[in-house]
Amino acid sequence: MTPQNPTNPAHRRLLALRAENEAAREDMAAQAPRFRHLAEPGAAPRVIVSDNLFQTPPVIAELMVKLLAPRAGWRVLEPSVGLGRLVTALHGYNVEVTAVDVSQECCDEVLHLRWIPGRLTVCREDFLTVPVTRWPAFDAVLMNPPFRRGADIKHTRHALAMLKPGGRLVGLCYGGTRQEAALRPLAATWRRLPAASFASEGTRADVVLFSIG
Known part of the structure; x- marks a missing residue:
């Protein structure tokens, strides 16, 4: 058998493809619990268009609205509406x-x-x-954005740039070190949700509920 030559362009390409395939398998394995849940009778929504579409459980959505405490006449931005x-x-x-939302099906x-x-x-x-000047500044933002990367x-x-001075943002983020460093200093409240709060939506990611303003 001919020895492998890592300096050969074709061989380097094969190694790169193998690495890409391994990364894809890891990603599919991470997503598998979510799709097993959606395969259960009555569990799947009518449209599923993104492997990063993890909806807010209704009980958490209600909690977020209570934290927002919207007032009559407010203009509210929901920048990743999903379903x-x-x-x-x-x-x-x-x-x-x-x-x-970027998805036509979700819209x-x-x-x-x-x-x-x-x-x-x-x-x-x-x-x-979306340019921050697309709409007049909002009174409030309520958001569950994508977490990946x-x-x-x-x-x-970006949502904060669309908020009025003195406005209020209530959102979710991944409970990671980057989010802790970037967002927690801005937050008025910062609450790590109980483990598996999003298990019903197919993910066991650590999630933080926070407010700004």
Whole structure:
């Protein structure tokens, strides 16, 4: 057998492909519990379009809204609306909501929610590409952003740039060292949720509930 030659371009490419495949297998293994849960009868939502779509459990959504304490007439931004768990928790409050999501399927799903016409605006966009001047500054932000690779930090910072002075942001983030360093100094409250709070949604990630403002 010909000895392996790590200086050969073709061999280096094969090694790189093997590394990519191993990383993909690790990612699939991490996602497997979530998809096993969604395979259970009645568990799957009508659309699942992202391997980073972990919805807010309803009890946590209600807790977040209570922490936000929305006032009548507020304009609220929900920058990663997903299937609308946080928007649903806001239903019944006299607020106007602008909901954003990169997925057309998610936007279509949220448009099925029974909101008073004119109180809910849904925009299909990558939130991180939305200029901070797109809309007048918001009174509040309610968010469960993507966690992968520090996206929760980026989304939170971008949302803060759209908040009025004196406004309030209530959000979730991954309970990691990067989030601790980047977001906790900004937070008025910082609460690590009980273990497996998101198990019903297919992930056992450590999650922090925090508020700013």
